[in-house]
Structure formats: structure tokens, C-alpha cells
Amino acid sequence: MRYSLASLLRRGLARNVGWTPAWRDAAPRAAYDVIVVGGGGHGLATAYYLARNHDVGKVAVLERGWIGSGNTGRNTTIVRSNYLLDANARFYEHGMKLWEGLSRELNFNVMFSQRGVINLAHSKPQMDGFARRGNAMRLNGIDAELLDREAVREKVPELDFSEAARFPIHGGLLQPRGGTARHDAVVWGYARAADRLGVDIIQDCEVTGFQMQGERVVGVHTSRGDIAAGRVGLAVAGHTGQVAALAGLRLPIESHLLQACVSEPLKPLVDTVVTFGAGHFYLSQSDRGGLVFGGDLDGYNSYAQRGNLGMIEHVVAAGVSMMPCLSRTRLLRHWAGVMDMSMDGSPIIGASPLDGLYLNCGWCYGGFKATPASGWVFAHTLAEGAPHALNQAFTLDRFAEGRCLDEKGAGPVPGAH
Amino acid sequence: MLIKCPWCGERDAGEFSYGGDASRPRPAEDAAEADWLAYVYDRDNPRGPHQEFWQHSHGCRQWLRLRRDTLSHEVLASGPAGEPLGDGE
Numbered sequence: 101m102r103y104s105l106a107s108l109l110r111r112g113l114a115r116n117v118g119w120t121p122a123w124r125d126a127a128p129r130a131a132y133d134v135i136v137v138g139g140g141g142h143g144l145a146t147a148y149y150l151a152r153n154h155d156v157g158k159v160a161v162l163e164r165g166w167i168g169s170g171n172t173g174r175n176t177t178i179v180r181s182n183y184l185l186d187a188n189a190r191f192y193e194h195g196m197k198l199w200e201g202l203s204r205e206l207n208f209n210v211m212f213s214q215r216g217v218i219n220l221a222h223s224k225p226q227m228d229g230f231a232r233r234g235n236a237m238r239l240n241g242i243d244a245e246l247l248d249r250e251a252v253r254e255k256v257p258e259l260d261f262s263e264a265a266r267f268p269i270h271g272g273l274l275q276p277r278g279g280t281a282r283h284d285a286v287v288w289g290y291a292r293a294a295d296r297l298g299v300d301i302i303q304d305c306e307v308t309g310f311q312m313q314g315e316r317v318v319g320v321h322t323s324r325g326d327i328a329a330g331r332v333g334l335a336v337a338g339h340t341g342q343v344a345a346l347a348g349l350r351l352p353i354e355s356h357l358l359q360a361c362v363s364e365p366l367k368p369l370v371d372t373v374v375t376f377g378a379g380h381f382y383l384s385q386s387d388r389g390g391l392v393f394g395g396d397l398d399g400y401n402s403y404a405q406r407g408n409l410g411m412i413e414h415v416v417a418a419g420v421s422m423m424p425c426l427s428r429t430r431l432l433r434h435w436a437g438v439m440d441m442s443m444d445g446s447p448i449i450g451a452s453p454l455d456g457l458y459l460n461c462g463w464c465y466g467g468f469k470a471t472p473a474s475g476w477v478f479a480h481t482l483a484e485g486a487p488h489a490l491n492q493a494f495t496l497d498r499f500a501e502g503r504c505l506d507e508k509g510a511g512p513v514p515g516a517h
Numbered sequence: 518m519l520i521k522c523p524w525c526g527e528r529d530a531g532e533f534s535y536g537g538d539a540s541r542p543r544p545a546e547d548a549a550e551a552d553w554l555a556y557v558y559d560r561d562n563p564r565g566p567h568q569e570f571w572q573h574s575h576g577c578r579q580w581l582r583l584r585r586d587t588l589s590h591e592v593l594a595s596g597p598a599g600e601p602l603g604d605g606e
């Protein structure tokens with residue numbers, strides 16, 4: 101069923117009976133041409149673009165739980181392409197362009213809201229750094245505006261502009277086209293659109309091992325039986341290390357936990373995304389009025405999907421320092437996800453050391469914004485057996501070849517963006 | 518999360534800072550490039566017991582070695598960083 105104003109009116113007036121499921125709950129077949137493991141945004145987007153852009157035959161997405169139950173359904177939905185390094189900038193900007201047409205493309209409202217993303221600067225050197233990054237962005241055709249203190253105050257007057265501020269605001273870097281989207285809608289929209297192109301979405305289906313023929317992966321063992329595959333792509337985010345270990349691989353990835361929080365609903369307070377530059381804190385306001393915010397990793401390896409209160413206190417302290425009026429707000433919920441932290445802070449998309457097995461992982465803090473671009477290039481990689489121009493720099497062998505994409509310039513630590 | 522410091526006893530995790538995976542033996546200076554590559558970048562990243570370094574940075578400032586479950590966060594064994602871990606209690 102195609103969604104439109106007419107279909108909404110027709111069903112609405114008929115008391116909303118007659119809506120059909122948005123996608124089939126498929127049962128696994130014995131064999132597929134391409135299997136994508138992981139039914140988060142990335143896996144579903146990959147399947148969608150495989151069916152849309154390439155002629156690869158039968159495609160399935162295997163999801164251990166239900167689609168969107170991983171990080172996609174837990175993230176704070178910030179979308180941006182404000183990167184310094186060329187490879188990152190081009191990749192994320194391709195994603196930004198796909199975001200801009202996504203609701204129409206999928207015939208599903210992903211509620212993409214280009215409300216802007218402002219990074220605050222609290223010192224002169226930080227302003228210099230932002231000027232450099234903004235210039236690099238503009239050279240790559242990405243929108244960037246350097247704001248002075250007064251321009252920031254105009255946009256977000258509730259920030260701490262007092263004389264006594266511990267971290268005075270010098271200005272900020274704005275990406276006007278950045279913003280937020282609705283995470284569940286992205287999952288559902290891609291699932292529905294992929295299903296309509298014939299992709300099987302198979303839930304409750306955990307991959308528990310790989311079928312090998314020599315050095316080649318020729319299928320998977322799952323909790324719902326063995327399935328043969330021409331090619332297998334992993335898009336399991338925080339569980340990449342584990343699933344890859346089933347094939348005997350060790351990867352430059354650690355799984356860490358990241359928490360986020362939402363406050364009680366408030367009247368409109370901030371109409372943009374703001375990130376603190378003197379600590380790790382970021383904030384936006386959902387359409388329901390809740391302030392959605394988060395900060396740093398808890399800081400140690402974890403698969404727990406729940407964190408410690410200590411980090412929440414730390415995040416809230418940074419938030420109150422940035423925007424003092426937050427101190428009167430009540431916290432509604434906090435939760436956590438398992439992050440696939442790569443050793444240079446950039447994703448890994450491309451061939452694995454085993455024939456027939458491909459990797460899409462290392463999304464660190466920020467894989468939601470990458471969902472469309474990641475699906476686009478991973479579909480290409482799986483279809484062609486070779487990377488797309490936009491993910492050539494993201495292949496696993498970059499670590500051995502000394503071409504790490506270290507946006508932060510911090511060396512091999514699994515804690516960068 | 519509670520961490521047992523061999524010198525101070527059980528303390529809140531907030532008193533400690535993380536020093537990362539302690540299961541990787543450092544290769545010899547003249548080891549093959551592939552060994553150094555694996556040492557610097559690759560990880561076992563287990564879901565379950567994991568050997569790791571922590572520092573009691575807001576306490577006695579000693580470095581310790583823990584075996585901690587990455588799924589339950591339970592600390593299974595702890596000892597001084599420079600010594601191999603026993604089986605725990």
C-alpha cells in the first residue's frame with residue numbers, strides 16, 4: 101500500500117481498519133544470493149539499496165531480535181556532515197544528500213528536521229580549530245558558518261552567557277543543514293521499502309556461525325537453521341567483534357557502552373542541536389518536548405546495554421554548565437547501547453580477510469547519520485565485490501597500510517568519534 | 518559497578534580509571550610487522566570475562582589487573598597490575 105494524504109484520509113475516515121502490515125515477517129529460505137546480518141538501520145538500508153541499485157538476485161536481512169532493537173533504536177538521532185578529513189566529509193555529505201530526499205524516496209516520513217547543529221567554542225584556539233574545520237567543509241561543498249558570541253546568543257539565548265561562566269562562549273561552528281530524524285521511522289521506512297522490492301526480513305534469527313569452504317564463507321548457521329549465501333555482509337554494530345570471532349577474525353574494534361537521557365517534556369526551549377565544547381555534552385529537543393542529551397562513553401569495554409549513574413551525573417553536570425536552566429529539569433529515562441569503537445574513530449566498510457564475507461562496522465558514536473550512505477556504499481561493495489569510490493578509504497587494510505582516518509588526531513584509541 | 522582494589526578493598530568504579538585490555542602480550546622489539554599491527558590495533562573484545570588494567574586514580578593510585586565480565590560488569594578477580602591473576606575468589 102502506498103502511503104499518501106488520500107490513503108490517510110480514506111483509512112482515517114474508515115476508523116483505521118484495513119491498514120496492512122508494512123512488511124512481511126518472512127521465514128528463511130535455504131539459500132540467498134546476499135545475506136545481510138543485522139536488522140538495524142545499516143543492514144536494512146544495505147538491503148534496500150541492494151535491491152534498488154543492483155541486480156544481485158535474492159536478498160535477506162537476518163536479525164537476532166526485532167529490527168531496530170539495537171543502537172538504531174537507542175540513539176539520539178543527530179545527523180551532520182561536519183567533518184575535517186576529505187574521506188569522511190565526502191562520505192557523510194553523500195549521506196546528508198540522501199537524508200534530504202529520504203522521506204520521499206521511501207514513501208515514509210522519517211521526520212528529518214534540518215534544525216542545524218552548533219558546536220560551541222570556549223576559547224580562541226578552539227575558534228581557530230573550528231574555522232579550519234569549517235573551511236575544510238566548505239572546500240568539500242558542505243555548508244558551514246562560523247558564529248561569533250552574539251550570533252550564538254541570538255540562536256540559543258539560554259546558554260550560559262554570564263560573566264561568571266566557567267567556560268565562556270566565544271562562538272561556534274554551525275552546520276545549518278544538520279539536524280535530527282526519527283530513528284524508528286528510519287528502520288521502518290527502510291524495512292518497508294526493502295520488503296516491497298522483494299527483500300526477506302527475517303527476525304528472531306541469530307547468526308551463530310559461518311559455513312566455510314576452505315577460506316570462503318558460503319553461508320551462515322542460524323538459530324533458525326543453516327542458510328547458504330553467495331555473499332555475507334555483517335552490519336551488527338556493537339556485536340561485530342563477537343560475530344566476526346565466529347569466523348575466526350580479530351578486528352580493530354572494542355565494544356563500549358554509551359548512555360543517553362531524555363527529560364520530562366518541556367515547552368519549546370531549543371530549536372537546534374547544540375554541542376558543548378568544553379566537555380562532552382550535546383542536546384536537542386524532541387517534537388514531544390523532551391530534551392534528548394548525552395555525553396561520553398562510560399569508558400570501559402561493555403556489552404551490557406546499561407551504564408553507571410556516575411556517567412549520568414557527569415553528563416548532567418556538563419549540561420548544567422552549558423545551559424544552567426537545565427538544573428530545574430527532571431530526568432525521565434536513561435538507557436545505553438553497545439558501540440563498535442574502531443581504533444581510529446572512523447568506520448570500516450569493505451572486504452574482510454575471508455572471501456565472501458564483508459564488514460560494515462566501527463561506527464563509534466555516530467553511525468545513525470551514516471545510515472543512508474552506509475547502506476548505499478555497502479550495497480555497492482556487496483554487489484560488486486569491490487568498494488565504492490566513497491568507501492575506498494574505509495577498508496580494513498588501512499590499518500596495515502598506515503592510512504588511518506584519525507579525525508581527532510589521537511592515535512590508536514577506541515574512544516574517538 | 519564495584520571494583521576491588523587489592524590495597525583498599527571494594528570501591529565505587531568512579532574512583533578508578535580504565536587502562537584497557539590487559540590480555541595482549543607486547544611483542545619483542547624485532548617482532549614481525551604483523552605482530553605489531555595486531556598488538557596495536559586488534560582486540561579479542563570478548564562478551565564475558567575480560568582481563569583489563571585499571572588505576573585507582575582517586576584512591577591509592579596503584580595500577581591493578583582485573584578480570585571483569587563485560588556483560589554483567591561483575592569483577593571476577595583482581596590483583597596488582599604487574600602480576601598474573603589468580604582464579605579469583
Ligand SMILES: Cc1cc2nc3c(=O)[nH]c(=O)nc-3n(C[C@H](O)[C@H](O)[C@H](O)COP(=O)(O)OP(=O)(O)OC[C@H]3O[C@@H](n4cnc5c(N)ncnc54)[C@H](O)[C@@H]3O)c2cc1C
Pocket residue numbers: 137138139140141142143162163164165166167168169170171172173174175176177178179305306307308335336337338339343358359360394435436437438439463464465466467468469470
Ligand atoms: C546512546 C546512543 C546515542 C547515539 N547517538 C547518535 C547520534 O546522535 N547520531 C548518530 O549518528 N549516531 C548515534 N549513535 C550511534 C548509532 O546509533 C549507531 O552507530 C548506529 O545505530 C549503528 O547502526 P547499525 O544499524 O549498524 O546498528 P544496530 O541498530 O545496533 O543494528 C545491529 C543489529 O544487529 C543485530 N545482531 C547482533 N548480533 C547478531 C547476530 N549474531 N545475528 C543476527 N543479528 C545480530 C542486533 O540485534 C541489531 O539489531 C548513538 C548510539 C547510542 C547507543
Ligand SMILES: [Zn+2]
Pocket residue numbers: 522523524525526573576577578579
Ligand atoms: Zn586502591
